[in-house]
Amino acid sequence: MTIAWYGHLRFKHVGLWKVIVISWLIAFVEYCFQVPANRIGSYQFSTAQLKTIQEVITLTVFCVFSLVYLKEDLRWNYLVGFALM
Template sequence: MRTILLLLASNLFMTIAWYGHLRHRGVALWKVILLSWGIAFFEYCLQVPANRWGYGQFTAFQLKIIQEIITLLVFVGFALVYLHEPLRWNYAVAFLFILAAVYFAFLPAQSEANP
């Protein structure tokens, strides 16, 4: 659970760093870049421990897949609430396919000895 919570918090920071400036397009790009890098520092302070502590409980592949799903969930909320963008049907279908990928990634490994 600690890994998931850290990944969730890190993705909140990264989503703000990557997309928060979109509502402030009048701000100079160099300022946005510097601010985004500053915000991203805190993302790394959470992401690195999440992966370090989660590795072993999860494989590296599973950690990455978990991170991507959390990223999408955080982004959807951010896009709806902060950017006021609509969630179109095709985006929802695409997210469902990604969720299906998570299901397959977490299936138990089959022994290669069994044909």
């Protein structure tokens, strides 16, 4: 979902309606993987455990995404915030 939600920020010159449609298409593909993964994972893990795993993966992917794709700096207060969560 990181790409669907934040990938368009590098393309501010593209019309809003276009990035909305593209974001929905990307999100649809991601959901096609996420929903079956949650169903399969629910046999082994509780819902709370699945959500915790998802959040850890999301924050890790977002951190790499913002550094590599968006070319943003990693600041110390971000790391403190992640540690507190």
